[in-house]
Amino acid sequence: MKRSKAERQRLLNDTMEETPFINDEQLATMFSVSIQTIRLDRMELSIPELRERIKSVANNHWDETVRALPMEEVIGEVIDLELDKRAISILNIRSEHVFSRNKIARGHHLFAQANSLAVAVINDELALTAKSELKFTRQVKEGERVVAKATVEGKTDKGLRIVQVNSFVGQEIVLTGNFHMYQSNEE
Numbered sequence: 001m002k003r004s005k006a007e008r009q010r011l012l013n014d015t016m017e018e019t020p021f022i023n024d025e026q027l028a029t030m031f032s033v034s035i036q037t038i039r040l041d042r043m044e045l046s047i048p049e050l051r052e053r054i055k056s057v058a059n060n061h062w063d064e065t066v067r068a069l070p071m072e073e074v075i076g077e078v079i080d081l082e083l084d085k086r087a088i089s090i091l092n093i094r095s096e097h098v099f100s101r102n103k104i105a106r107g108h109h110l111f112a113q114a115n116s117l118a119v120a121v122i123n124d125e126l127a128l129t130a131k132s133e134l135k136f137t138r139q140v141k142e143g144e145r146v147v148a149k150a151t152v153e154g155k156t157d158k159g160l161r162i163v164q165v166n167s168f169v170g171q172e173i174v175l176t177g178n179f180h181m182y183q184s185n186e187e
Helices: 005-018 024-031 035-045 050-061 107-121
Strands: 077-082 086-092 127-136 145-155 161-169 172-183
Touching: 005 024, 005 035, 024 035, 077 107, 086 107, 107 127, 107 145, 107 161, 107 172, 145 172
Parallel strands: none
Antiparallel strands: 077 086, 086 145, 127 172, 145 161, 161 172
């Protein structure tokens, strides 16, 4: 479907607000235009490239510190964090994350991203995973970007914190899970 430039740019702006971490290649496919057209549209709309958008989100929204583990132990790049509420991380799937034969990501990398984010979002120096319930909904391939979003949902009857994590490639969910987290400082 051929769109006018004005309509395409309006839709591009809306898409960027909904999914700020989408790359130019995905946008070009979505709008059936060249990557160069997307780049020109972004320039006209003053939308920075993906790397700059990620840095901007990290610098503007992340003012808290992970307490339960060192930042370098969180799998993926944490770009948003509000302790005891929500967190977001990004993991770019590279050759070291996939099976060499079929270029499909090994599940333990997706689990590690989700689990470490669930630990990181808890405001406690001793946050541990007591139980997890996961569902992988589609394979992730080399070159894809996984955005994991964690939300602290409440407590179980045994006092464990429940953290829901959904991982996406683009708009498509690839993993969903509930993590029951032990913490030492009972409120």
